[in-house]
Amino acid sequence: MAKIVLHHVPESRSQRVLWLLHELGADFDVRVWPFDKTLRSDDFLALNPAGRVPALEMDGRSYWETGAIIEILCERFGHLGRMPGDAERADWLIWVHFSETISQHAAALTQSHVMLREDWMRSPVVMKLEAARVGKCFDAIEARLSGDWLLSEFSAADVAVGQAVVMARRFHRVGDRPKMAAWVARFEARSAFAASNDGAGLYGQDFYEVPDA
Incomplete structure (x- = not known):
């Protein structure tokens, strides 16, 4: 299975996904991007069409939007989430x-x-x-x-x-x-x-x- 790759700008919203990956004990790499026009490049827009971080490469595709990524990762790793049917x-x-x-x-x-x-x-x-x-x-x-x-x-x-x-x-x-x-x-x-x-x-x-x- 290919390693997870987080596309990240320090001190931005992608920080919460980076923190969560550490909490989950995931095996991942980080690609750090500058907070500039490179986020509008064709390479990055292929990962997140809004030109924003985070983008998360996993399972041969890219995921974006922090709330969605958090739900997906918690389901994948089986903890720190609350699954359907849970009282919380x-x-x-x-x-x-x-x-x-x-x-x-x-x-x-x-x-x-x-x-x-x-x-x-x-x-x-x-x-x-x-x-x-x-x-x-x-x-x-x-x-x-x-x-x-x-x-x-x-x-x-x-x-x-x-x-x-x-x-x-x-x-x-x-x-x-x-x-x-x-x-x-x-x-x-x-x-x-x-x-x-x-x-x-x-x-x-x-x-x-x-x-x-």
Whole structure:
């Protein structure tokens, strides 16, 4: 069987797939791409027609979209998911896909703070709104947590949401959310999380203040 290949940009959404592969103990290779126009090349578009990471080569084909990849990998390896019929299946799906809600707000803020290099290109009002929306997502996590993990045990939902939080906390601090702060500390202590943090990528600083409107 051919080895799995993850196509990856550090500090992007593909980080959650990299983390999950480490958690699953998969045998895989990583091809790192720069965050530039090469993602629009014919070679990459053959892997992901949207020109975005991640793309995952497995079984002689390419898979894309992080939520779909997470479901496919958990089914393939038989753990960290919740299969149909499991009492936690619906909640697992909700939280795996909620990660994309968080990521979308983080992506909008990344675009404004990092990619739009001139002040006149940015909207402070939009940036404040997006940062506040990240805060609402953090509130949802805080309200959810009653134990160590989002479900009864650690799962790919913690991977998906955790990686989204790692991106989003560059724009909104975890702050006075003690259950969320403890959850973040727990997942950051995992060896697979450490293994997936493979160097600098999109961000040049730890936190980006929202400018005055």
